[in-house]
Amino acid sequence: MQITVFLGAPGSGKGTQAKKLSQKKTFIHLSTGDMLRAAIKNNTSLGQKAKAFMDKGELVPDDLVIQLIKETLSQLSSNQHILLDGFPRTVAQAEALNANPTTQVQRAILFEIPDNLLVERLTGRRVCTQCGHPFHIKHMPPKSEGMCDACGGQIVQRSDDTENVVKKRLDVFHSQNKGLVDFYSKKNALHKLDANLPADQVEGLLIGILQ
Ligand code: AMP
Secondary structure: OEEEEEEEOOOOOHHHHHHHHHHOOOEEEEEHHHHHHHHHHOOOHHHHHHHHHHHHOOOOOHHHHHHHHHHHHHOOOOOOEEEEEOOOOOHHHHHHHHOOHHHOOOEEEEEEOOHHHHHHHHHOEEEEOOOOOEEEOOOEOOOEOOEOOOOOOEEEOOOOOOHHHHHHHHHHHHHHHHHHHHHHHHOOOEEEEEOOOOHHHHHHHHHHHHO
């Protein structure tokens, strides 16, 4: 199994790029945020435990997300290339992946972007409730209001994309990110990219790193 982790602030484009790459079939995109939102929607016991943390913009406790990702990875076949989006978010999570010989991370890609651009990106972000396709009210509006161009589903704002929660999520990101950057730098696995470039240029850079 090959594992690439995408590091970067919420709104830096990790999910958008991982989705695009996985549509090209060579990669499996795993987003712990998407998995947790699905757990909340299905009212599972994990969803019930995670909801209060997510609503406040805080991290869900390590033991819950580590178990979630371990279970998910154990169900995938060994010849797949996984793009982990939103995991690890703490050094304890990175260490948990690293502790298992079958889930070693080959590379970590840091999406770099200034904070002041992120608030605007996140508060204007909208997503399709059915297929998860991302939109932005200003930069990437849907062709008809409220309706997904890709599947016709309903487009909504994530409950944690409101300004107060976004600020909290950015604080949480900054408090954890340096530890993760150091962790993967020491393993000579860290690559940085300018996530403020146009999306197709970011995709090109990513493909270069992943080859
Ligand atoms: P995301 O969709 O990646 O922005 O994640 C949304 C929310 O899910 C985060 O603000 C956290 O509350 C929670 N979450 C997602 N991934 C993790 C993780 N690896 N560790 C802890 N909490 C997470």
